[in-house]
Amino acid sequence: MSFEFLREFGGRRLGQAPDQPLMMGADGDEPEVDDRVDLALECPTDEWQPIDVTPFQPAPEEMPTRFIDGCYEGETLAWLQDREGHPIPLRLAQIGGVCIRSVGRTLGRETAILDRVVAMIADPFPWEAVESFATDLAAHGIRLLPVSPPKISEDRRAAVFDFQRMHEQTRNGVIPAMEALEEVALCHTMGVPTVVDGRLGRFRCDFDDWDVVGVIKRQQENYLDAAGWRVLYRLQPGERTPAFEVRSKETPVVSWYLKLAGDHHSLPNWGVVRVEYPLTRFQRLGREFAKINRISHALFQIRSRRASYSRTPVSMEPIVRAEESLKSLFAPLRPLCHHFYRVTNL
Amino acid sequence: MTDVSESERIAEAVRRAMATAEAPAAKSPGPVPLRELIAAFDLIHDEVPGLNCRQVARWLERAGVPPPRDLPDDDGPLAGYLFANNRGAYIFVNKDDALPRRRFSAAHELGHYLLHFEPGEEVEFVQGDEQEMIAEEPEEALGVMEREANRFAAELLMPEATCRRLHREAREQHAHSPRYLEHRIAGELLVSREAARWRLRSLKLI
Numbered sequence: 290m291s292f293e294f295l296r297e298f299g300g301r302r303l304g305q306a307p308d309q310p311l312m313m314g315a316d317g318d319e320p321e322v323d324d325r326v327d328l329a330l331e332c333p334t335d336e337w338q339p340i341d342v343t344p345f346q347p348a349p350e351e352m353p354t355r356f357i358d359g360c361y362e363g364e365t366l367a368w369l370q371d372r373e374g375h376p377i378p379l380r381l382a383q384i385g386g387v388c389i390r391s392v393g394r395t396l397g398r399e400t401a402i403l404d405r406v407v408a409m410i411a412d413p414f415p416w417e418a419v420e421s422f423a424t425d426l427a428a429h430g431i432r433l434l435p436v437s438p439p440k441i442s443e444d445r446r447a448a449v450f451d452f453q454r455m456h457e458q459t460r461n462g463v464i465p466a467m468e469a470l471e472e473v474a475l476c477h478t479m480g481v482p483t484v485v486d487g488r489l490g491r492f493r494c495d496f497d498d499w500d501v502v503g504v505i506k507r508q509q510e511n512y513l514d515a516a517g518w519r520v521l522y523r524l525q526p527g528e529r530t531p532a533f534e535v536r537s538k539e540t541p542v543v544s545w546y547l548k549l550a551g552d553h554h555s556l557p558n559w560g561v562v563r564v565e566y567p568l569t570r571f572q573r574l575g576r577e578f579a580k581i582n583r584i585s586h587a588l589f590q591i592r593s594r595r596a597s598y599s600r601t602p603v604s605m606e607p608i609v610r611a612e613e614s615l616k617s618l619f620a621p622l623r624p625l626c627h628h629f630y631r632v633t634n635l
Numbered sequence: 636m637t638d639v640s641e642s643e644r645i646a647e648a649v650r651r652a653m654a655t656a657e658a659p660a661a662k663s664p665g666p667v668p669l670r671e672l673i674a675a676f677d678l679i680h681d682e683v684p685g686l687n688c689r690q691v692a693r694w695l696e697r698a699g700v701p702p703p704r705d706l707p708d709d710d711g712p713l714a715g716y717l718f719a720n721n722r723g724a725y726i727f728v729n730k731d732d733a734l735p736r737r738r739f740s741a742a743h744e745l746g747h748y749l750l751h752f753e754p755g756e757e758v759e760f761v762q763g764d765e766q767e768m769i770a771e772e773p774e775e776a777l778g779v780m781e782r783e784a785n786r787f788a789a790e791l792l793m794p795e796a797t798c799r800r801l802h803r804e805a806r807e808q809h810a811h812s813p814r815y816l817e818h819r820i821a822g823e824l825l826v827s828r829e830a831a832r833w834r835l836r837s838l839k840l841i
Contacts, residue, residue, distance in 0.1 A: 402808055402815075406822070415682055416728075416737045416825075417670040423825055427665030434822050435734055446733075469818040476812050493814050 292633045294422035298369040298414065300379070302635055326512045330543065331531040331578055337520045339528040342547070342589060345582035352587050353502065355399065355483040356389045356607035359471035360615045361463060363408075365456060366626045367635055371413035375448035378456045380408045381629055382434075382463045383622070386470030387615040388477055389607055396607055398614050400477045402470050404432070407629070408463050410455060411435035413448040429632045436462030468492070475501070484588070486608045489565045490539040496567035502584055503542070503565035506603040508558070512544065522557040524548035529585045532578065534568060541568040547585050549592040550602040560602035564588065645783060648749040649790050652676075666825040667792050669742055673726065678748065680741060682730035686713045688763060691727055700725070703761045714769045715740035719752045719760040735827040736771070739788050743769045746787030751780055771830035792826050793834040802840045813841040 294300075328334045363382035370376055383405050390399040407426060411419045411433075423433040438446045439458045449455060468491045475485060475492060482500040489496065489503040512535065513521060520530050525548060532545040542565040550560030566584060574580060593604040601609075629635075652658075656675035658668050673680050683690050688709040695702045695718070703718055714736070716727040726748070728740040743764065752760040768781045769788075777785070801819050805811070813835065820831040835841040 400809060411734045414734070416734050416741070417680070419734055420666050420668065420670055420738070420825060424665040424668065427823070430664075432822055433825075435825065437733065466818055466822070469812065469815045473809075473812045473815045477809055 291425045291428070292422070294414075294418050294425070295367070295369060295633055295635060297418065298371065298377070300367050300369040300633070300635055302367050302630065303365055303378075325536040327534040327536070328512075328514060328517060328531075330534045331581075334514060334516050337516055337531050339520060339524050340531065340582065341525075341528050342582045342585035343527040345579060345586050347583040347587040351482060351500070351580075351583055353482040353484045353500070353591070353607075354391045355478065355481050356391075356396075356486075356605065356611050357386070357471055357475045357483060358389075358486045358608050358611040358615060359386045359467045359474075360384070360612060360619070361467045362616070362619055362622055363460065363463060364622050364626055365459070366629060367633075368452075371448060373413070373448070375413055375450055376452045376455055377410055377413065377448070378452070378459045380459050380463065381622070381626055382406050382408055383619045383625070384463060384467040384470055385615045385618065386467065386472070386474035387611050388474040389611040389614060390478075391607060396610050400474055401615055401618055402473050403615075403618055404466065404470060405625070406432050406434035406463065406466060408434040408436050408459050410438050410448060410459055410462070412438050412446070431629070431632075434463060434466055484591075484605060484608065486605075486611075489542055489567060490537050492540070496540065497569050497573060499567075499570065500584075501567065501570075502588070504588065504605060504608070505563040505565065506600060508561075508563060512563075521546050521561065524561065526550055526560065527586075527589050529564075529581070532581050535565070536568075542566060543568050543571045543581065545581060545585070547588060549589060555602075562588075562603050641779075641783060641786075644750065645746075645786050645790060648746065648787055649794075652745065652749060652791060665823065666738075667794065669738055669745075669792065672791070673741065673745055676724070676745070676748065678724045678726050678745070680726045680728075682737060683727050684730045686716060686727055686729035686731075687711055688713070688716075691716050691718070691763075694727065695725070703759055706761065712766065713763050714766045715744045715762075715764045717744040717747050717752075717760065717762040717764075719748055719754075720758060721754055724748055724752070724760075733827070735821070735825055735830065736769075738792065738825055739771055739827070739830060740764070740769050742788035742791050743784045746784035746791070747780065750783050750787060771827055771833065789830060789834050789837075793820060793824055793831065795838060797824065798834060798838055798840060802835070816841060 361384045363380050365378045365380045367379040368376055385403040387401040388399040389396050426433050436459050438448050441447050472492045485503045530546045532543050535542050535544050544565050546561050546563050548561050591605050593601045593606040593609050595601050652672050656672045688707050692702045692706050714729050718725045726744040728737045747762045770785050805816050817828045817831045821828045
C-alpha cells in the first residue's frame with residue numbers, strides 16, 4: 290500500500306490553525322554569523338547626522354526597473370511521530386519567486402517561478418522509510434522537502450518534544466527553498482538596476498557590475514551604537530542615516546537606514562527600512578556617497594502610499610505589486626490540502 | 636585522478652545494481668530506490684546510533700552472527716561499515732547523521748560491496764569508514780577504494796539522466812541559477828546540497 294510511511298508513524302490530520310508570522314530562516318540555515326560592522330564608513334559616528342536625500346535626483350538609468358520578491362503560503366496539515374514519540378509536523382507549502390519590471394509607467398511580470406512541496410523534519414526517521422514516502426509523494430506530483438531538525442546544542446541537531454518548536458522549524462525550513470526561487474527571479478536578467486525585498490546575503494550572485502539594492506523591512510539585527518540609534522530616531526521622511534559597512538561571509542554590503550514615512554505622532558521607528566548595496570560595487574564605483582543619496586531618493590520616490598496595505602510605511606509599491614502578482618499564481622491552499630488527504634488516505 | 640577503466644567499472648557497477656533490483660528508469664520521479672537496491676543483493680542494512688566497531692560487534696552478537704575475525708574493540712566514530720563474507724553481508728550507517736548523509740553512506744558501502752568484495756571461501760570483507768572517508772564532494776587525497784565507493788554512491792543516487800532532465804527543465808523555465816538546481820536535485824533525489832553541487836559540477840551542468 291502506498292503511503293505506508295504515514296500509517297507506520299501514526300500520521301493524522303491537523304485542523305486549520307491560524308498561522309503565526311514567519312520567523313526569518315530556520316536554525317542554522319546559512320546564517321551570516323560573522324557580521325562585523327564599521328559604522329564610520331561615511332563619517333565618524335560622533336559626527337552622524339540625518340542626511341536629506343530629496344535634493345539628489347537619480348539619473349534615469351539609475352532608477353530601479355526590476356523588483357524581486359518571494360512568497361510562501363503554507364499550512365501544517367498533518368503530524369506524525371518518530372519512534373521516540375517526537376511530534377513531526379507535515380507542512381504543505383507553495384513557494385515562489387517573482388520579478389516585476391517597470392516599462393515606462395507600467396509594471397509587468399518579467400518572470401515567476403513556483404514550486405509546491407511537503408516539508409517535514411526527516412532525520413528522525415529511517416532513511417528507507419523517508420525514501421519510500423518521497424517516492425509515493427513523487428508519484429502524485431508532490432515533492433518532499435526534508436528539513437533539518439532544530440539545534441539542541443552548538444553542534445547538534447535533533448528532534449524535540451516541543452511541538453511548537455518543531456512546527457516553527459518546519460515552517461521556517463521552507464524559506465531557503467523559496468529563496469532559491471527568488472534567486473532565479475533575480476538572476477533572470479542581470480545588469481539592470483534591481484530592488485530586492487530583503488537581504489542581499491541570501492543570494493549567491495555576482496553583484497560587482499550590477500546595481501542591486503536590498504530593502505529590509507523588519508529589523509532583526511542591532512548594527513547601531515547609541516549615537517546611531519539617536520540619529521535614526523531623528524530621521525524625517527526622505528532622510529537617511531550615514532552609511533556603514535556590514536562585512537559578512539556571503540555578501541559584504543554598504544548599509545544605511547532610510548525613513549520612508551511617519552510624522553511627529555508616529556512610533557520613532559515607523560517607516561524606517563534598512564537598505565543594502567554591495568560593497569564591492571560601491572568600491573568599484575569609487576565609494577561615491579552621493580550614489581547612496583540617489584539610490585535612497587529613488588526608493589523614496591517609489592514608496593508605497595496605499596492606505597489599505599498594513600506594511601505600507603516600509604514598502605516599495607512595485608514590491609507590493611510583485612507580491613500580489615505572485616500570490617495570484619498560487620492555487621487555493623485548501624483544495625491542495627484536500628488533494629493531499631485524498632491521495633494519502635489520511 | 637581517475638582513469639577510464641575506473642569510470643567504466645563504476646558505471647558498470649551502477650548498471651548492475653539497477654538491473655538486479657529491476658529499479659525503475661531514471662526518468663521516474665522521486666529518489667533512487669536505494670532500499671530496493673540493497674535488498675536485491677540480500678544485504679542486511681541497519682542504522683546504529685553512535686556507530687563504531689564496538690557497536691558493530693554488539694549488533695552482530697545480538698543477531699547471532701559471528702563477527703569479523705579482526706574486528707577491533709574500537710570506539711572511534713564511523714559513518715558507515717560493511718561486513719561481508721560467504722554467509723551474508725551487512726551494511727551499517729550512523730543513525731546520528733543527517734538523512735541524506737545516511738543514504739550516501741549506505742550507497743557508499745553498497746559500492747564497496749559491488750566493486751571490492753570478491754566472494755570466496757574464508758573470504759571476509761570488512762570496511763569501516765570514518766566520516767572523512769565518505770566524502771560527498773571529491774576528495775583526491777582518499778585511497779582508490781574510497782574514491783571509487785564515493786563516485787559509485789554519487790552516480791547511483793544522482794543518475795546522470797535525472798540530473799540532465801532536471802537541468803533541462805530548469806532551463807526551460809529560465810531558471811539558470813545553480814542554487815535552484817542544487818535545491819531541486821537535493822530535494823528530488825534525497826541527497827545533500829553539497830553532493831548535488833558536486834555532481835552537477837562533475838557533469839559540467841553548473
